[in-house]
Amino acid sequence: MRGIQIKEYVKGPDELKVVDLPDPVPANDQYLIAIHASATNFFDLLQIAGKYQHQPPLPWVSGSEFAGVILSVPSRNPNPKFKVGDKVFGASQGGYATKVAAKEEALRPVPRGWSFFEAAGLFVTAPTSYGALVTRAGVKEGDYVLVHAAAGGVGLAAVQIAKAFGAIVIATAGTKHKLDVAKSFGADFTVNYTDPAWPELVKKLTPKNRGVDIVFDPVGMIDKSTKCIRWNGRLLVIGFAAGSIEKVAMNKVLLKNISIVGLHWGAYTINEPEKIPEVWDGLFKLIDAGKFRGTVFTDQEFVGLESVPAALKSLGSRGTWGKVVVKVPQENRNKL
Numbered sequence: 001m002r003g004i005q006i007k008e009y010v011k012g013p014d015e016l017k018v019v020d021l022p023d024p025v026p027a028n029d030q031y032l033i034a035i036h037a038s039a040t041n042f043f044d045l046l047q048i049a050g051k052y053q054h055q056p057p058l059p060w061v062s063g064s065e066f067a068g069v070i071l072s073v074p075s076r077n078p079n080p081k082f083k084v085g086d087k088v089f090g091a092s093q094g095g096y097a098t099k100v101a102a103k104e105e106a107l108r109p110v111p112r113g114w115s116f117f118e119a120a121g122l123f124v125t126a127p128t129s130y131g132a133l134v135t136r137a138g139v140k141e142g143d144y145v146l147v148h149a150a151a152g153g154v155g156l157a158a159v160q161i162a163k164a165f166g167a168i169v170i171a172t173a174g175t176k177h178k179l180d181v182a183k184s185f186g187a188d189f190t191v192n193y194t195d196p197a198w199p200e201l202v203k204k205l206t207p208k209n210r211g212v213d214i215v216f217d218p219v220g221m222i223d224k225s226t227k228c229i230r231w232n233g234r235l236l237v238i239g240f241a242a243g244s245i246e247k248v249a250m251n252k253v254l255l256k257n258i259s260i261v262g263l264h265w266g267a268y269t270i271n272e273p274e275k276i277p278e279v280w281d282g283l284f285k286l287i288d289a290g291k292f293r294g295t296v297f298t299d300q301e302f303v304g305l306e307s308v309p310a311a312l313k314s315l316g317s318r319g320t321w322g323k324v325v326v327k328v329p330q331e332n333r334n335k336l
Contacts, residue, residue: 003097004308007059009050013309013316016048016062024094026101028076033088033102038095038308039065039121040315040324042241056093063095063308067110067120068328074104082107089119096308098330105269108280111287118294121153121323124265125295127279128238129157132216132263134165134282135275137234141166143213144206146228148221150187151178151321154238156295158216159185164291170205170212172198181321185295199227206230220244222260226252237262295322302326 003021010016026032041064046052048062067089073080082088087110092102110119133139145162149155150171162169163186171187173179179190189205191198203209211230215222218238223246225235235258240246253260268275286292297320302311308326315324 001097001099002305003061003094003099004063004305005059006048006062010048013045013048013312016309016312018305018308021061021097023099024097024101026072026074029074030101030103031070031074031080031082031088031107032072033066033068033090033100033107034071034330035066035068035095035098035100035328036116036330037067037120038063038097038305038326038328039124040308040311040326041065041124042315044096045312045316061094061097061100063097064091064093065120065123066090066092066095066100066328067116067122068100071099077104080104082109087116087119089116089122091123096305096326098305098328105276111284114287114294117325117327118296120325121296122294125153125157125323126283126292127276128263128265129154129216130161130279130283131265131268131275132236132238132261133158133161133214135279136261136263137214137236139165139167139214143167144170144211144230145214145216146170146172146202146212146225147182147187147216148172148193148225149219149241150182150190152218152241153295153323154218155216156182156185156322157292159187160292160295161286162214162216163187164286164289167214170202172202178321185293193221199224202228220246222246223248223252226256226258229256229258232257232259234259234261297322297324304329 001023004016070082070086088107090107094100145167147158151173169187170189171182172191172193174194191201211228215225215235220240220242311324314320
């Protein structure tokens with residue numbers, strides 16, 4: 001196979017090289033998958049530089065999210081969920097390659113009518129947003145939901161999920177183009193958060209200036225969001241894309257009866273594995289009903305593993321929206 005192997009940590013994506021490698025040898029509980037599309041993530045940038053919280057022992061193949069076709073099934077599983085030739089998406093170490101090995105719990109079927117390109121970026125963002133809004137915050141019809149960084153991968157997923165449950169969505173982003181993207185995915189209102197007055201602008205969009213019911217924050221804007229949340233509001237802490245971890249004055253939480261709710265989707269496999277199928281069942285129902293579509297960045301095309309460095313640089317520049325996905329042509333496409 002071909003892949004991007006990390007033998008030593010690099011300073012940036014420009015140092016990544018595509019090389020010929022032996023095919024992965026799947027363990028007896030793993031599938032072998034031919035990758036047709038790979039999605040990029042911010043943690044990939046951290047991992048190649050040796051700065052991520054989970055670092056595999058060197059050498060390893062970079063990347064995680066992918067979509068492709070099953071080549072072989074686990075040898076120890078008499079009743080595998082997938083069969084050879086099935087189209088799947090998922091996540092496993094080694095996504096920037098033409099083949100990868102993955103366990104069954106890390107795979108899902110490509111939704112009917114979806115391409116590999118669309119499905120490759122679904123595994124991380126969609127359940128994160130659904131788990132936050134539905135499982136943790138109980139979003140319901142009529143709620144006013146403020147989605148920060150609404151044009152990002154989790155943001156566009158959150159916009160669609162909130163709308164599917166009947167909420168009114170106020171989307172924030174830092175450029176007109178990104179606000180337009182959020183609008184195209186269903187946001188009812190948009191606010192540019194580079195405007196210092198954005199909390200007041202958000203409040204004015206709610207009935208009687210009462211404030212929003214739910215704030216979805218993957219950036220690190222919780223403190224300022226307390227200014228535009230209503231009594232009994234829920235603040236969802238998804239991440240800190242801005243780079244710093246906030247400190248919030250607890251008197252604000254007390255005075256408005258606010259709930260601050262965290263969401264660490266990756267930890268559900270350890271702490272609440274029974275919730276994972278519930279979330280995916282809910283997501284697939286939305287997909288089947290046409291209420292959720294792929295959030296792939298389409299302003300620029302990335303084709304071939306050689307384009308992974310450019311894709312990662314675009315992602316790191318924060319000039320992209322949605323999920324940046326690389327199409328991966330297979331070496332032996334006629335055999336698939």
